[in-house]
Amino acid sequence: MQAIAGSVGDGGTNTGSDVALIQVMLMKVQQPAGRGPYLASYDGACGAGTIAAIRQFKIDQNVEPQTPAAAVRGVIQPNDAAWRRLADAVPQAFQGLRVLPSGRTVYLEASAQQRDAKITNAATYTFAPAFRVKVNRLINRMHAVHGIAIGVCPQGGRRSFQEQYELFTSGRGVTNAGPGESNHNFGMAADIGFAGLRWLRSDGTVVENEGHWLGQMHRVSAEQELKFWDALRTVGTSNEVGAYRGPAGDRPHLQNWSDAGVSMARSLAAHLTRSGTMHWERAGRVYQSDLGLGGALYAVGTAAQIWAGNATIDATTLTRARAAARPRAAALPVAARQMAGAPVRPGAAPAVAG
Ligand SMILES: [Zn+2]
Structure with missing residues (x-):
């Protein structure tokens, strides 16, 4: 389980990401006597319902045996007894809950096998050798930092001039570069996506078939979708990976060099x-x-x-x-x-x- 960075609940720091994580954990843990889960939905905002659920969980679990029930506060601190008890109570299938530091959309950590499958798939695309090293580093780093298995999108590797021409004239607005005008034509660029990211809707159901471009998340919240693209770009352009972004608004695109000032x-x-x-x-x-x-x-x-x-x-x-x-x-x-x-x-x- 990803740790919370600050306190959540009554008087807590209540960072959106921490709140969202605690809320989802409370959605996946059942109350005693068949009363159902502690929460029915999550939104990353700590209101009275969340505080009451935290408090009830602590009372039910007798987390503070020295404190009279009436005095138990609905707050969880990082790694305190209530946190540890709650983390233990989350079912196995949801032990890999994650949330981006600036996000509120909770997702499930990808396995090492899922990451390796993306690397295997990336090997089917043509890249210049120096750039392939960066693509593989990026996939590994994104999994290490965020627990996400990213991969190369269809047509996201090297493109022939003909393929570039067809994309350019497809009317899909995928690229502004004509044949010979894209780093993709020289194996020096990759479009990276999130296919298979398992994220949780506000009602706690898991999206099992997300596409490369986060189309389903986009329909729920373009703001939350952007957090994932920002995370990809931040990791991709970090010193550990060494890639560069292309056009500012082309979120899936990373390339081998900075073309700032280059036509x-x-x-x-x-x-x-x-x-x-x-x-x-x-x-x-x-x-x-x-x-x-x-x-x-x-x-x-x-x-x-x-x-x-x-x-x-x-x-x-x-x-x-x-x-x-x-x-x-x-x-x-x-x-x-x-x-x-x-x-x-x-x-x-x-x-x-x-
Ligand atoms: Zn691209």
């Missing part, structure tokens, strides 16, 4: 210039290329447009570009699709629209 699109343009025969720049979301002619830059389209064979350059522009570059460029350079060294797909439409 992935500008980096991609530089990468394309180094790895091919064309000079590339980017202007906002649009890429510009000299088309290998060594002259002026022409707007070619966004990463998604180029990848999909919908580059925004047409035959007239090409003719004009070649005429302007004559006599240097006799041959039309390779198609823009060869960006980032990606192979030209057999049968694919030419990247330059005609």
Whole structure:
């Protein structure tokens, strides 16, 4: 059982997390003579009902034998006799109750087997070796600190440019990065989620099928859901793990380096210039290329447009570009699709629209 940090009840410190934990414990312990559990619900706020339940438990358990029943106070101190008695009385199935220090949603600790299963699953994703070390550290650390078995979300590992394109254009709002513009495309990022987290609704029932993105908790309390994402990010960016966050609002996302001040699109343009025969720049979301002619830059389209064979350059522009570059460029350079060294797909439409 996770310990309480401060006192709970009459005159207690009553931190929300401590109160929630004590309330759930009192929900799982039965009163004598078939009177049911001490509490029927929990909310992390210590009211008269919680104080009365604590007091009744102490009287029933004769926790303070020297104190007349009328003088027993409804308060539990960390590791006092009432705490120990209550912890002992909680049924085995609920001995792993946990709550985040700043949260009020109680959950059940994951087993070492559940943690190891997440690590095994993470091994099925492609990551750069240095980043894989961090992913595994994160899974281990999250379990050690919070008792939670986190894991890699579907499509949360390395993505091909095509997969990135499909996510980008899916309309699901999953990513703002086009093909080649995400750390995911280079095995340097992971989306991590909470699938299987067993948390307790206010009536004490256990949610057994939570998804990666805490969708069920979100429907109950977005505020409580955020506590879990914050805990993930705090552990992920700790010195012990050494990962970095991506966009501020992209909660499941952690990556291998800090890209504060870095533009992935500008980096991609530089990468394309180094790895091919064309000079590339980017202007906002649009890429510009000299088309290998060594002259002026022409707007070619966004990463998604180029990848999909919908580059925004047409035959007239090409003719004009070649005429302007004559006599240097006799041959039309390779198609823009060869960006980032990606192979030209057999049968694919030419990247330059005609
Ligand atoms: Zn991500």
